[in-house]
Amino acid sequence: MKARPPPAPEAIWPLCLAIAQRHRSGVDAADVPAGVVWHEATGHALQGSTDHAAQALFDLLKPLLDGCRRGAGWAVGQLGQSLDGCIATHTGDSCFVNGPEGLVHVHRLRALCDAVIVGAGTASLDNPQLTTRRVPGPNATRVLLDPSLRVPASARIFNDGLAPTLLVCGDDRRAEAEARFGAARVIAVARRANSRMLALPAVVEALHARGLQRLFVEGGGITVSEFVRQDCLDRLHLIVAPVLIGGGQRGLTVQPATAMRDALRPPARTFALGGDVLWDLDLRAAPMPNPQP
Ligand SMILES: NC(=O)c1ccc[n+]([C@@H]2O[C@H](COP(=O)([O-])OP(=O)(O)OC[C@H]3O[C@@H](n4cnc5c(N)ncnc54)[C@H](OP(=O)(O)O)[C@@H]3O)[C@@H](O)[C@H]2O)c1
Structure with a gap:
């Protein structure tokens, strides 16, 4: 039997949206959409194999999705x-x-x-x-x-x-x-x-x-x-x-640092x-x- 192809980014986005929506509509915090697991220590993870682009999309949004689940x-x-x-x-x-x-x-x-x-x-x-x-x-x-x-x-x-x-x-x-x-x-x-x-x-x-x-x-x-x-x-x-x-409209401007050791380095x-x-x-x-x- 031919193996099923791993999910593409287009398939991951609805999962991300579902995680955010569940929190928004007050669904039980234990509930996660199919294809996703939740661990208190590590947050959300995708279940099973997935392609590189799909995993990258999930990884990018994960801090925000974990924040949705934690309710703050x-x-x-x-x-x-x-x-x-x-x-x-x-x-x-x-x-x-x-x-x-x-x-x-x-x-x-x-x-x-x-x-x-x-x-x-x-x-x-x-x-x-x-x-x-x-x-x-x-x-x-x-x-x-x-x-x-x-x-x-x-x-x-x-x-x-x-x-x-x-x-x-x-x-x-x-x-x-x-x-x-x-x-x-x-x-x-x-x-x-x-x-x-x-x-x-x-x-x-x-x-x-x-x-x-x-x-x-x-x-x-x-x-x-x-x-x-x-x-x-x-x-x-x-x-x-x-x-x-x-030259043009400036992007981010933060408090200027005098010494490099004082510069913001998040x-x-x-x-x-x-x-x-x-x-x-x-x-x-x-x-x-x-x-x-
Ligand atoms: N590339 C991008 O991601 C992106 C995204 C959005 C916009 N843009 C572009 O950015 C340009 C506009 O950016 P901008 O930096 O000039 O202006 P902006 O950030 O859009 O608006 C700044 C103005 O909003 C008001 N404002 C914002 N925060 C405030 C606060 N905490 N307290 C009081 N007032 C506050 C002030 O209005 P007053 O001046 O009336 O006091 C301030 O001058 C446009 O060219 C737009 O096309 C680019």
Whole structure:
């Protein structure tokens, strides 16, 4: 009898989605979809043989899937960037930095999460839909960080009805935001002391209170960087494309280190996404030691 071929990535994605969905719908934590096993110490694993690409997809998403099973909220950020660290040209054009595999990955993250978060810069320049149209899976609630209400009410996310949309603004703009979008769609939070930035722990708490536990911070650079600076991300996926933009919108900017020994060096894994390389940074683990010559 001919051996059955091992499952391809297309067969693994529905399993990943099923793990995330089970948690979302409150199914007994002991329950896992067929083809997957769970061990308290090591988390989810695929049962039986599988091909390399399918295993790689599962390995990439496993930290997020294990987080779903453990029931705690988590947040993952992403930036698709060039080799020279840009996420768009100086005019704001980012279509497209990454190849199709990178775009599919972004849509998969949307589908695994309860909320997809973007900053006012991205919403103004791209007028995105933030849906999961490239993969099977549910749309997440869209969350816009727009402290000063500069994104027009005509933006797609407020009007297309494809998924719920929440607006996060400064508490000084609450009344205006509620008049424009309705109180149910508005989260108003305080700014950080001596900063124009909103306090992101308060944003995360408000989203959790609405049942949105798994957060995907999709961009752009200012927004993701601020989540890193305020220690509100568990993992960061940097998808590096073999392209040079030559100056443009900056990607990640973190606190500058004076000496290399002080630079952030989180544990990292790499995955090939077509011609791009995804760096998965574990921002909750102990930093790696500085390399010794
Ligand atoms: N390659 C990629 O993966 C990717 C992904 C998404 C977007 N993009 C591109 O990135 C560019 C936009 O990125 P960007 O970095 O300029 O802007 P952005 O991160 O999209 O938005 C930044 C703005 O959002 C608001 N904001 C975000 N976090 C905030 C916080 N914690 N507190 C207060 N306000 C907050 C602020 O609005 P105010 O300025 O009103 O204060 C801030 O200036 C576009 O060109 C887009 O196409 C690329």
